[in-house]
Amino acid sequence: DNIAEKIWNYFVDKGFTDGQIAGIIGNGLAESGLTPTRSSNGSYWGLFQWGPRRPQLWQKMEEAGLGQYTSSEYWGAGAEEMIPEADLDAILTVELDFLMGPDDISWIDAIKETNDPETAAEIFLVTFERAVGGDDPIKLYPPYMGLLYQGTTARRNFAKQVYDEYSGKG
Numbered sequence: 001d002n003i004a005e006k007i008w009n010y011f012v013d014k015g016f017t018d019g020q021i022a023g024i025i026g027n028g029l030a031e032s033g034l035t036p037t038r039s040s041n042g043s044y045w046g047l048f049q050w051g052p053r054r055p056q057l058w059q060k061m062e063e064a065g066l067g068q069y070t071s072s073e074y075w076g077a078g079a080e081e082m083i084p085e086a087d088l089d090a091i092l093t094v095e096l097d098f099l100m101g102p103d104d105i106s107w108i109d110a111i112k113e114t115n116d117p118e119t120a121a122e123i124f125l126v127t128f129e130r131a132v133g134g135d136d137p138i139k140l141y142p143p144y145m146g147l148l149y150q151g152t153t154a155r156r157n158f159a160k161q162v163y164d165e166y167s168g169k170g
Helices: 003-013 018-032 054-063 085-099 106-111 117-129 152-166
Strands: 132-137
Touching: 003 018, 003 085, 003 152, 018 106, 018 117, 018 152, 054 085, 106 117, 117 152, 132 152
Parallel strands: none
Antiparallel strands: none
């Protein structure tokens, strides 16, 4: 039971296809290496490097009795190894439930347009992550083709790798 498998199974249970899930996880790999407490400069935090929405997510963590894991002690790579498995599972659930919450779900309808993992990675990037300001063009999602985002190619590649490893096994 690794983090990628847990995330995979969460989205299988929510009715997403293998390609869609791989696109989501590909973004998580690019953003945090799937470290649920990873921080970037203290401004971004979690699987998907929550920025402006981070205070609301941290409130959910507090409500779940997991607030201690938002401290800088747990922000680095490998920090998940310091967290008891039950708490790590709870952190993942809080973050994934927050992702599926009503405040920012426009990405769901968009990602449902494809079953291709690389296209799903681009859709999640532009509709949820919104990691603009990069130098890597969108190539597969027509409304945004040619626009530059951060790590577009890496996200597509991660999504393809995840798809190849987990597709059909959820």
